[in-house]
Amino acid sequence: MSLEVAILDVKPGATEEFEAAFKTASPIIASISGYISHELQRCIETQHRYILLVRWQKLEDHTIGFRQSAEYQQWRSLLHHFYDPFPSVEHYELVQLMQE
Amino acid sequence: MSLEVAILDVKPGATEEFEAAFKTASPIIASISGYISHELQRCIETQHRYILLVRWQKLEDHTIGFRQSAEYQQWRSLLHHFYDPFPSVEHYELVQLMQE
Numbered sequence: 001m002s003l004e005v006a007i008l009d010v011k012p013g014a015t016e017e018f019e020a021a022f023k024t025a026s027p028i029i030a031s032i033s034g035y036i037s038h039e040l041q042r043c044i045e046t047q048h049r050y051i052l053l054v055r056w057q058k059l060e061d062h063t064i065g066f067r068q069s070a071e072y073q074q075w076r077s078l079l080h081h082f083y084d085p086f087p088s089v090e091h092y093e094l095v096q097l098m099q100e
Numbered sequence: 101m102s103l104e105v106a107i108l109d110v111k112p113g114a115t116e117e118f119e120a121a122f123k124t125a126s127p128i129i130a131s132i133s134g135y136i137s138h139e140l141q142r143c144i145e146t147q148h149r150y151i152l153l154v155r156w157q158k159l160e161d162h163t164i165g166f167r168q169s170a171e172y173q174q175w176r177s178l179l180h181h182f183y184d185p186f187p188s189v190e191h192y193e194l195v196q197l198m199q200e
């Protein structure tokens with residue numbers, strides 16, 4: 001499993017509109033082969049910051065399967081104009097998971 | 101639920117030792133009241149970078165319950181010397197969760 005991590009700084013004042021657009025866009029990413037789950041979380045300390053965590057079966061499901069798809073163009077046009085600065089995206093692989 | 105997020109840049113060359121120390125330290129954080137789960141993930145693009153995601157029942161379980169505990173001193177002494185620069189930690193709350 002590969003974890004995609006993006007810290008999203010949304011233009012201040014546009015957070016409500018962003019959250020609505022994100023909910024519209026969610027089925028797009030969820031329809032891609034290799035998608036497992038995603039969560040959007042909002043920062044408590046910096047109210048116009050979010051973190052997006054997307055779990056993919058493998059790295060290429062995101063970097064190739066999603067980013068080179070027609071669906072990605074829809075995703076982009078719904079969401080990318082909210083970001084300032086444009087986010088960098090990183091991928092992670094599990095070292096340790098522990099639960100109570 | 102509150103999500104604690106820390107991007108951890110470990111001194112290059114110390115990643116193996118850090119991962120072993122992290123496994124030693126894990127039961128410390130897991131013993132704190134309000135702890136739900138944590139995951140340590142390693143960055144694919146920057147091999148000495150990690151992300152730590154800790155889920156707490158509420159924000160104060162981390163900011164007060166853990167950080168003001170005796171256990172936190174043990175956690176610090178096991179882990180903090182690996183970080184360069186010293187990480188900033190943020191807290192997030194859920195906007196949307198979706199699963200396949």
